[in-house]
Amino acid sequence: MNIQPLLNYIGQHVTLTKEEEAILESKVSYRKYLKGQFVVQQGDVCKYECFVISGCTKTYYVDDEGQEHIVMFSIEDWWTSDIGSFITQTPADFSIQCIENTELIMFSYDEIENLYAEIPKLERFFRRIIEKALVASQKRIIRSFSLSAKDRFLYFRNQYPKIEQRIPQYMIASYLGITKEFLSKIKSQLILEQ
Amino acid sequence: MNIQPLLNYIGQHVTLTKEEEAILESKVSYRKYLKGQFVVQQGDVCKYECFVISGCTKTYYVDDEGQEHIVMFSIEDWWTSDIGSFITQTPADFSIQCIENTELIMFSYDEIENLYAEIPKLERFFRRIIEKALVASQKRIIRSFSLSAKDRFLYFRNQYPKIEQRIPQYMIASYLGITKEFLSKIKSQLILEQ
DNA sequence: AGTAAATGTTAATCTAGATTAACTTTATTT
DNA sequence: AAATAAAGTTAATCTAGATTAACATTTACT
Numbered sequence: 001m002n003i004q005p006l007l008n009y010i011g012q013h014v015t016l017t018k019e020e021e022a023i024l025e026s027k028v029s030y031r032k033y034l035k036g037q038f039v040v041q042q043g044d045v046c047k048y049e050c051f052v053i054s055g056c057t058k059t060y061y062v063d064d065e066g067q068e069h070i071v072m073f074s075i076e077d078w079w080t081s082d083i084g085s086f087i088t089q090t091p092a093d094f095s096i097q098c099i100e101n102t103e104l105i106m107f108s109y110d111e112i113e114n115l116y117a118e119i120p121k122l123e124r125f126f127r128r129i130i131e132k133a134l135v136a137s138q139k140r141i142i143r144s145f146s147l148s149a150k151d152r153f154l155y156f157r158n159q160y161p162k163i164e165q166r167i168p169q170y171m172i173a174s175y176l177g178i179t180k181e182f183l184s185k186i187k188s189q190l191i192l193e194q
Numbered sequence: 195m196n197i198q199p200l201l202n203y204i205g206q207h208v209t210l211t212k213e214e215e216a217i218l219e220s221k222v223s224y225r226k227y228l229k230g231q232f233v234v235q236q237g238d239v240c241k242y243e244c245f246v247i248s249g250c251t252k253t254y255y256v257d258d259e260g261q262e263h264i265v266m267f268s269i270e271d272w273w274t275s276d277i278g279s280f281i282t283q284t285p286a287d288f289s290i291q292c293i294e295n296t297e298l299i300m301f302s303y304d305e306i307e308n309l310y311a312e313i314p315k316l317e318r319f320f321r322r323i324i325e326k327a328l329v330a331s332q333k334r335i336i337r338s339f340s341l342s343a344k345d346r347f348l349y350f351r352n353q354y355p356k357i358e359q360r361i362p363q364y365m366i367a368s369y370l371g372i373t374k375e376f377l378s379k380i381k382s383q384l385i386l387e388q
Numbered sequence: 389a390g391t392a393a394a395t396g397t398t399a400a401t402c403t404a405g406a407t408t409a410a411c412t413t414t415a416t417t418t
Numbered sequence: 419a420a421a422t423a424a425a426g427t428t429a430a431t432c433t434a435g436a437t438t439a440a441c442a443t444t445t446a447c448t
Binding site: 061063064067069071083084087093116120123124126127128130131132133134135137138139140141142144145146177 | 255257258261263265277278281287310314317318320321322324325326327328329331332333334335336338339340371
């Protein structure tokens with residue numbers, strides 16, 4: 001298992017000693033998933049917080065009408081989890097599915113509190129990660145209320161150009177909260193405009 | 195200043211000694227605001243994370259068209275802050291205004307890292323609070339995509355009956371992402387239905 | 389290479405919710 | 419108690435985006 005991308009990522013936020021890195025390595029697990037496999041399924045208890053080494057996942061919610069709503073995509077150097085389920089150890093609202101072959105480093109619920117106790121710096125690290133995630137989530141709410149579908153798409157394209165390339169358009173539509181037909185219309189309008 | 199509600203609240207998550215409580219008390223400040231006053235204004239740097247002792251605030255965003263979008267209400271035993279601005283010490287996206295006379299306990303940016311260092315349990319406490327806020331925020335995104343305006347209103351009414359009572363309807367409409375006219379229509383429909 | 393499945397497009401029609409505007413009710417101030 | 423401002427209602431009209439359905443293109447599989 002190649003834990004280096006995770007160590008580099010953590011190193012951007014806090015400084016770990018070699019010993020601490022070794023402890024960390026001993027307490028996380030590594031797993032490969034194939035495209036189409038599930039990391040978590042709606043209704044299961046989410047047992048891990050996962051760091052993406054390679055590949056891509058989608059986190060989504062299926063509503064009462066059976067419609068799928070994508071909450072986030074996670075690529076290299078991002079996190080993926082149903083934190084709501086993870087922190088309370090209750091059934092997940094979301095499913096997480098790999099949309100490419102994906103390598104993950106997984107922090108299990110049973111180990112993570114020990115890890116915090118052994119390396120308090122990691123508690124600081126996770127606090128900061130989660131703070132950033134909360135900020136991003138709040139800004140997404142604002143965008144969903146104050147921008148048109150077209151402007152949300154332009155924002156997405158501009159913010160995540162790498163993700164746009166590798167993901168089918170109908171999933172981007174789901175992430176933006178619109179139908180694939182309407183996204184198609186937006187794109188053809190944008191082409192006419194320039 | 196009456197810090198007891200804060201201590202009770204913290205006590206639900208972690209256990210502090212009398213000494214730790216005293217340290218905490220020495221590092222936070224207390225302030226009363228009148229209805230209409232601002233805790234933070236869009237464009238300012240947010241210097242505090244605030245715990246509400248009494249009263250009510252609204253956190254909102256004014257978009258390019260001058261429209262106000264309410265992100266959250268905070269009443270007794272809740273938090274209020276523009277965390278994005280707070281953690282990065284950059285200009286706030288949101289304004290926080292008191293919609294009642296309000297008493298706050300304020301954790302300042304300059305002190306909070308010292309406080310974490312002195313009382314590591316508080317870092318755990320804040321991590322957990324922020325995790326919960328993130329979960330709530332993600333669920334709000336899902337609701338904004340998968341529920342109709344009527345169902346979002348029913349959810350709000352059911353989830354926050356106390357808030358519904360004390361807040362003008364046009365602010366609830368703003369929180370739900372609809373116009374006050376449409377909320378009025380929804381309410382009259384609901385009356386006809388029963 | 390040929391077929392089936394997945395993904396994307398176009399166009400017509402429909403609807404939830406916005407906009408506008410006139411009006412009513414409730415609070416606040418003098 | 420009147421006057422004024424703030425909050426809420428109703429109804430007509432409008433629009434962003436949904437729905438439906440038929441078709442086109444790309445990708446994956448035998």
